[in-house]
Amino acid sequence: MEEASKVSxxxxxxxxxxxxxxxxxxxxxGAPPKQFTMIGGRSVLQRAVDAxxxxxxxxxxxxxxxxxxxxLCEAALITPEAVAAIHxxxxxxxxxxxxxxxxxxxxxxxxxLIHDAARPFVSKALIDRVIDALETHEAAIPALPVTDTxxxxxxxxxxxxxxRDALQAAQTPQGFLHGAIREAHENAARDEQAFTDDAAVxxxxxxxxxxxxxxxxxxKLTTADDLAEANAGALAALPDIRVGFGFDVHQFGPxxxxxxxxxxxxxxxxxxGHSDADVILxxxxxxxxGALGDGDIGQHxxxxxxxxxxxxxxxxxxxxxxxxxxRGGVIANLDITYVGEAPRLTPHRDAIRARIAEIAGISxxxxxxxxxxxxxLGFIGRAEGAVAHAVATIRLPLSD
Ligand code: CTP
Ligand code: MG
Numbered sequence: 001m002e003e004a005s006k007v008s009x010x011x012x013x014x015x016x017x018x019x020x021x022x023x024x025x026x027x028x029x030g031a032p033p034k035q036f037t038m039i040g041g042r043s044v045l046q047r048a049v050d051a052x053x054x055x056x057x058x059x060x061x062x063x064x065x066x067x068x069x070x071x072l073c074e075a076a077l078i079t080p081e082a083v084a085a086i087h088x089x090x091x092x093x094x095x096x097x098x099x100x101x102x103x104x105x106x107x108x109x110x111x112x113l114i115h116d117a118a119r120p121f122v123s124k125a126l127i128d129r130v131i132d133a134l135e136t137h138e139a140a141i142p143a144l145p146v147t148d149t150x151x152x153x154x155x156x157x158x159x160x161x162x163x164r165d166a167l168q169a170a171q172t173p174q175g176f177l178h179g180a181i182r183e184a185h186e187n188a189a190r191d192e193q194a195f196t197d198d199a200a201v202x203x204x205x206x207x208x209x210x211x212x213x214x215x216x217x218x219x220k221l222t223t224a225d226d227l228a229e230a231n232a233g234a235l236a237a238l239p240d241i242r243v244g245f246g247f248d249v250h251q252f253g254p255x256x257x258x259x260x261x262x263x264x265x266x267x268x269x270x271x272x273g274h275s276d277a278d279v280i281l282x283x284x285x286x287x288x289x290g291a292l293g294d295g296d297i298g299q300h301x302x303x304x305x306x307x308x309x310x311x312x313x314x315x316x317x318x319x320x321x322x323x324x325x326x327r328g329g330v331i332a333n334l335d336i337t338y339v340g341e342a343p344r345l346t347p348h349r350d351a352i353r354a355r356i357a358e359i360a361g362i363s364x365x366x367x368x369x370x371x372x373x374x375x376x377l378g379f380i381g382r383a384e385g386a387v388a389h390a391v392a393t394i395r396l397p398l399s400d
Contacts, residue, residue, distance in 0.1 A: 012110040013131060014060045014062060014104055014106050014113070018093060018096045021033060023035065025223055026222060026224050034118060034221055039231045040238060042078070044120045045076045045120075052115070055127050062085050062104060063085075063086050067088050093196070098189050101185055108179025110177070111176070112175070113130060114198045115174075119171065122215070123218065125215075126142055127173060139199065141209060143170050144216065169214070181198060184202055184205035188201050241394075244286075245286075245389075245390070246390040248388050249385055252269040252270070258271045258277075258343065260279070260348070261336070261338075261353075263348055267342065269383075275308050275313050276312055280336050280390070281359075287334070288321065292394070294323055301319075314359050327396055332366065334356060340383075342383060345371035356369070
């Protein structure tokens with residue numbers, strides 16, 4: 001956990017993303033709270049962070065999580081460097097925002113954009129509209145006219161129809177001057193006033209809140225159905241499905257363990273190579289690079305470079321994975337076959353699958369690990385070396 005970043009001499013526009021909820025309404029057994037789940041290979045929280053990171057005017061991004069969510073948050077963020085600081089929230093959304101605002105070191109005149117992590121599809125254009133409105137107003141929120149007819153209901157009976165003429169549905173990010181909204185939140189907490197959004201806190205404090213057009217796609221993921229639909233939509237946006245192939249061979253030499261699939265396995269020999277000689281991770285790295293059409297492992301990590309001497313090959317695989325993310329894509333699956341007389345891989349299969357899944361940031365079910373001997377034939381059969389073959393499937397946005 002980092003300290004809040006220093007106050008600069010320039011105006012700050014701070015994004016404060018609240019992600020400290022438990023996501024009860026969307027909860028599925030065994031799944032993390034909705035803000036940390038994957039949609040289309042990227043977490044809900046990461047998508048919200050990405051939206052603000054794309055806005056050059058936003059100078060800092062802060063995230064609020066609940067105590068105990070640190071590991072989930074770390075796993076959900078592929079660009080932790082984009083986040084200035086992570087703060088601990090409270091039992092309600094309002095309390096999470098209050099704590100987040102209190103933790104910022106912004107000056108009173110700096111702008112703050114308070115956003116629900118549960119709205120991952122917020123667009124740069126929408127964020128820009130809120131920032132623009134803050135040039136001339138102390139508070140601005142995106143809102144959309146209500147299109148459904150609204151009914152007042154008691155039990156299952158309609159008891160009235162509410163005119164929707166003047167009604168709009170509020171979204172986030174909601175923008176304010178930091179000093180004013182921070183004070184309003186402190187006062188609301190002191191007076192035990194409960195509100196469901198920050199504009200309501202601002203209204204209660206007597207601030208004038210203006211609206212800018214919201215966006216239909218900026219939905220708040222609330223139910224499990226919302227998540228499933230978002231996941232399907234996000235995958236549909238990655239129609240360029242590509243397969244890459246990788247192959248590697250290393251010679252056995254002196255040693256007492258071999259690195260295979262990111263796991264150290266005791267053996268009568270070691271594998272010789274410039275790095276840790278992990279044939280499986282090398283083949284996988286090349287498979288991903290192949291699918292990207294982005295060279296090979298030797299091009300990105302030349303054996304002539306002293307930096308990679310004895311390096312853990314997880315670095316190479318992680319780099320290839322990051323290249324997929326940088327292209328806006330995801331890894332659909334990874335599959336390897338190890339060919340060697342020894343060591344036997346079966347006892348280590350689960351550990352290897354788990355390690356590869358961890359490095360690649362995908363679920364274990366998307367990693368295949370298989371092994372075969374070479375029936376004592378050839379250089380593999382004579383245990384002079386071992387080989388790995390790998391295939392990677394990735395999904396990318398459409399490009400030429
Ligand atoms: N939130 C928060 N702290 C809380 C409660 C909510 O930071 N104590 C955040 C959520 O993480 C979410 C946003 O506020 O990004 C909007 O809240 P909501 O959609 O209600 O999320 P949850 O409270 O997590 O979901 P649920 O109400 O279904 O439990
Ligand atoms: Mg809630």
